[in-house]
Amino acid sequence: MLHAIGLMSGTSLDGVDAALVETDGHRVGARGPSLSLPYAPALRERMRDLLDRAPTLSADAPEVRDVEHALTLRHAEAVQALREKAGHPHVDVIGFHGQTLLHQPQAHRTWQVGDAELLWRETGIAVVHDFRSADVAHGGEGAPLAPFYHAALLAGQERPVAIVNIGGVSNVTLLGTDGRVHACDTGPGNALLDDWARIHTGHPCDFDGRLASAGQVDADVLQALLSDPFFARPAPKSLDRQSFHRALSMVSHLSAQDGAATLAAFTVAAIAAAPLPQVPRAWYICGGGVHNPVIMRGLRARLPGIVAPVGELGWDGDALEAECFGFLAVRALLGLPISAPETTGVRLPLTGGRIVGAHPRA
Numbered sequence: 001m002l003h004a005i006g007l008m009s010g011t012s013l014d015g016v017d018a019a020l021v022e023t024d025g026h027r028v029g030a031r032g033p034s035l036s037l038p039y040a041p042a043l044r045e046r047m048r049d050l051l052d053r054a055p056t057l058s059a060d061a062p063e064v065r066d067v068e069h070a071l072t073l074r075h076a077e078a079v080q081a082l083r084e085k086a087g088h089p090h091v092d093v094i095g096f097h098g099q100t101l102l103h104q105p106q107a108h109r110t111w112q113v114g115d116a117e118l119l120w121r122e123t124g125i126a127v128v129h130d131f132r133s134a135d136v137a138h139g140g141e142g143a144p145l146a147p148f149y150h151a152a153l154l155a156g157q158e159r160p161v162a163i164v165n166i167g168g169v170s171n172v173t174l175l176g177t178d179g180r181v182h183a184c185d186t187g188p189g190n191a192l193l194d195d196w197a198r199i200h201t202g203h204p205c206d207f208d209g210r211l212a213s214a215g216q217v218d219a220d221v222l223q224a225l226l227s228d229p230f231f232a233r234p235a236p237k238s239l240d241r242q243s244f245h246r247a248l249s250m251v252s253h254l255s256a257q258d259g260a261a262t263l264a265a266f267t268v269a270a271i272a273a274a275p276l277p278q279v280p281r282a283w284y285i286c287g288g289g290v291h292n293p294v295i296m297r298g299l300r301a302r303l304p305g306i307v308a309p310v311g312e313l314g315w316d317g318d319a320l321e322a323e324c325f326g327f328l329a330v331r332a333l334l335g336l337p338i339s340a341p342e343t344t345g346v347r348l349p350l351t352g353g354r355i356v357g358a359h360p361r362a
C-alpha cells in the first residue's frame, strides 16, 4: 500500500480539503486524518473574479499567476498541518487537484490552476496533478473523476447503490448490480445557493438551510430551471460551476427565502432526474450539501429507497473528495485508469495526471 495525501479545492471556493489515504490503487486501507483550511476572504474574492473572467484569461496573466501562487502556498500549509495532525507519517505522493477556473469539455478545455512544481518544492513530496486534461483530450468530459474512488469504497455494499456528492456542483456514481460503474454530474449543488445567500445575507452560504426553510418553492420557476437542455442529455455529462449562472436572474424577483427554497429544490430535483440505468436501493450523500437540512429533507422526499449521509457508513463525507485525489494519484502512478466510457464518456478506460518529483516506485 502507498500513503497518499489528497488535496481538493472545490467549486465552492471555501478552501482546501486535505486527507490521508492508504491504497494500492484498488483497495482502500486506512483513511484520515483530514482537515480543511479556509481561504482568506480576499483570496476567495480574487478567485471568484478569475472564475468570472476565465473564458478570456490566459494562464500567464499576472493575476492568474498571483492567485495560483497564493493558493498553492495554502495547499502547502494544508499538507504541513495534516502531517502534523497525523504525527508526521511517511507520505509517498500528493494528489493535487487544484482549483477549476473553467470547464468546457465540448471545446476540449478544462483548466485547473495550481503550481505543482512549487508544491513539490515546498513539501519535498512527489505531486500528481492535472488529472482532467488527458480525459478531455481523448473525448471525455474530464469529470466526474470520483467514480473510481466511490466504486472502491462501495465494494462491500449491496447493489445497486449510489453516492451523491453535493459540492458546488453535484455528481452521482452508481455501482450497478453487474458491478459496472455509471456516473455523471447531476446539476447544481450548493454554488447557486451560496451566491444567493451572499447577495441577500452577506454570509457565504445558507447556513443550516435557514433561508430556504423559511421560504416556498416557486413551482413555475423550478420548472423553467429544469427545462435547461443539460437535463435532457444522457450520461455521462459534466458541468462548469458557472453553467447555471442564469438561474440567479431567474429567481431574482423572488424573496430571499423563496429564492433559496427554489434553488435548494432545484438541486434536489436535478439529482432525482439523473439519467441512471438502474434505480439505486440506497443513496449515500456526501459533500457540503449534507449539512443543509432542506436539501436532505428534499432528497428523502424525492428519492426512492434509503437516503443517508455517508457518515452512516462510517465515512467522513467532508473528506471524501480529498481522499479521492490521493487514491487517484496512486492509480496514476501505477498507470491505472482513472476514467472510463461510463464515467466521463472517454473513448477507452484511461489513466491521467502528471507527476512532478521523483516517482515513489522508482
Ligand SMILES: Nc1ncnc2c1ncn2[C@@H]1O[C@H](COP(=O)(O)OP(=O)(O)OP(=O)(O)O)[C@@H](O)[C@H]1O
Pocket: 008, 009, 010, 011, 012, 013, 014, 165, 166, 167, 168, 169, 170, 189, 190, 191, 194, 204, 205, 206, 207, 208, 209, 286, 287, 288, 289, 291, 292, 321
Ligand atoms: N451548515 C451548513 N449549512 C448549509 N450549507 C452548508 C453547511 N456547511 C457546508 N455547507 C455547504 O457546503 C459547501 C461546501 O461543500 P463542499 O466542500 O462539498 O464543496 P466543494 O468541495 O467546494 O465542491 P465540489 O464538490 O463541487 O468541488 C458550502 O459552500 C456550503 O454551501
Ligand SMILES: CC(=O)N[C@H]1[C@@H]2OC[C@@H](O2)[C@@H](O)[C@@H]1O[C@H](C)C(=O)O
Pocket: 010, 011, 100, 103, 110, 142, 143, 144, 145, 146, 147, 167, 168, 169, 170, 171, 185, 238, 239, 240, 321
Ligand atoms: C471540472 C470540475 O472541477 N468538476 C468538479 C465539480 O465539483 C463536483 C463536480 O463538479 C465534479 O464533476 C468535479 O469534482 C469531483 C471531485 C469529480 O471530479 O468527481
